[in-house]
Amino acid sequence: MPQRHSKNNNDLAFFTYDEKRKLGYGTQKERLGRDSIKPFDACCLCLKTFIDPLCCQKGHVYCKECILECLLAQKKDIQRKLAAHAAQQKQGKEEEEERLMLQKARELDAFDQQNHGAVPQYNDKSYNRDKNGFHGANSVKTTSYEEEALRTMKAFWLPSATPDAPAKVEAPSTSTVCPEGKEKLKLKTLFPIYFTEDTSEEKKSKSLDKIFVCPSCKVTLTNTLALVALSSCGHVFCKKCADKFMAVDKVCLVCNKACKERNLVCLEKGGTGFAGHDDHLEAKDFKHLGSGSGLGLVRPAMKT
DSSP states (O other), X not given: OOOOHHHHOOOSSSOOHHHHHHTTOEEEEEEOOGGGSOOTTBOTTTOSBOSSEEEOTTOOEEEHHHXXXXXXXXXXXHHHHHHHHHHHHHHHHHHHHHHHHHHHHHHHHHHHHHHHSSSOOOOOTTSOOOTTSOOSTTOOXXXXXXXXXXXXXXXXXXXXXXXXXXOOOOOOOOSOBOTTTOSBOOGGGXXXXXXXXXXXXXXXXXXXXXXXXXXXXXXXXXXXXXXXXXXXXXXXXXXXXXXXXXXXXXXXXXXXXXXXXXXXXXXXXXXXXXXXXXXXXXXXXXXXXXXXXXXXXXXXXXXX
16 A cells, blocks of 8 residues: 655645654654763762772762862862952952042142132033033143143043953852752761672672672662661661661661761762752653745743
8 A cells, every 4th residue: 555645745835754753753752871871980070980989968979189179279279269359359458549549649730720720710510511521712732630630531432442340259258168969068068888788798799899788787789779878977778778767766777876867868869960859850842843945943942
């Protein structure tokens, strides 16, 4: 049976349904694969398996070297911004002092001309001055200060005299921030965390990578589990064990160190610029047809 004429027809003034499907018109959804999700044992900065992990109070895990370099770079940037702000403040004070000195000198010059000049000056603001600097028949030429002002006049219609607005440097914040959560972060608030490695022979023979387990229930830790770290000692448990034992007994099951409910920190997974997690595991693109071109233009789908 031959195909329908609408699928082969290409001389219409509009796109048919089948042509829109071939161009990918509409919202396209794609499930993100495993490679697009950051593992739970990866640094939020370098996206590699962490070395000497440090955790913030919001649950973001970093390599010790990565987070120290990040905080040091932030401090250097803060110092640079503070120096630029101080230089701008100093320049502003100098310009203000120069303006006051120029205004005082102009007032003295006007007073001297009015008392010792051949023709008196008129200070009437309603008395217009012509473009040559004269008030009229009974006046003198403009002063040297006014000539300088006319010579250095800024004119936006002339490329050589276009004024430029000075770039204002605002006073920067002196506190470092978490590169992932954007909240204030200090080095002393970071605490090391320790994962319990699975030492069984069966797991060692199957995988060359390290396999971590919960020290309480011995469940293998993966991205599907919610993890909790104790800020008092740094040991990591699954959330079920943390809620069932640590939140009730107020003591760590590994080292028997006392802990409180505020010491339970839920570890964040995914959430980087290259990974998705939880409800963001689906990539969406909305493809619409270009006007008159017949080509599909891709833009992110609008959230409803």
